[in-house]
Amino acid sequence: MVSATRLATPADDIAEVLVDEGAIETKVRELGARIADDYRGKDLVLVSILKGALPFLADLMRQIPIPLALDFLEVSSYGASTESSGVVRILKDLANPIEGRHVLVVEDILDTGGTLAHVVDHLRSQRPASVRLCTLLDKPARRLVPIEIDYKGFEIPDKFVVGYGLDYAERYRNLPFIGVLKPEVYRSP
Numbered sequence: 001m002v003s004a005t006r007l008a009t010p011a012d013d014i015a016e017v018l019v020d021e022g023a024i025e026t027k028v029r030e031l032g033a034r035i036a037d038d039y040r041g042k043d044l045v046l047v048s049i050l051k052g053a054l055p056f057l058a059d060l061m062r063q064i065p066i067p068l069a070l071d072f073l074e075v076s077s078y079g080a081s082t083e084s085s086g087v088v089r090i091l092k093d094l095a096n097p098i099e100g101r102h103v104l105v106v107e108d109i110l111d112t113g114g115t116l117a118h119v120v121d122h123l124r125s126q127r128p129a130s131v132r133l134c135t136l137l138d139k140p141a142r143r144l145v146p147i148e149i150d151y152k153g154f155e156i157p158d159k160f161v162v163g164y165g166l167d168y169a170e171r172y173r174n175l176p177f178i179g180v181l182k183p184e185v186y187r188s189p
């Protein structure tokens with residue numbers, strides 16, 4: 001017998017859709033075109049931060065019609081919480097050297113800025129030709145570390161969002177839109 005909880009869909013826990021599928025698609029197309037114009041003729045490596053940036057990366061790379069390579073970092077700071085622990089750990093490092101190459105970091109969300117600041121320091125120490133940042137979402141109200149964003153999707157208010165790669169306790173990453181989680185979901189014991 002399947003319990004009622006298991007039959008519920010992730011979308012049932014969403015209070016409000018902040019960015020719908022159509023808006024994401026349009027923005028990703030715009031960002032991809034700008035990135036292609038800026039990096040044409042350059043040795044471009046997209047460095048994506050697992051796991052949250054995965055859907056964004058998958059869509060964005062297909063809108064960048066120039067040669068590029070992919071690499072991944074896994075960085076953890078949040079754990080099963082809605083607040084950053086402030087401690088950044090590299091769980092998985094790059095597979096290939098980036099010295100002399102043009103690196104574009106692809107992130108899902110910029111919140112306090114702690115993760116990206118750490119990632120940028122880590123990448124710059126490997127002497128790439130350049131490091132720029134692309135984030136789908138920016139929550140400026142939460143910023144603690146100043147970060148310059150080169151390619152930005154959407155500025156969002158200080159609400160806990162999930163979907164399109166973003167999780168709460170590893171769930172909701174598969175929602176095709178960005179939504180605000182109902183507070184009772186993360187307040188329940």
Ligand code: PRP
Nearest residue numbers: 050051052077078110111112113114115
């Ligand atoms: C999230 C997000 C960013 C980071 C942003 O990652 O993907 O990497 O937090 O927060 P900050 O600006 O306050 O540092 P998380 O640690 O939740 O891992 P995940 O991508 O695997 O979900």
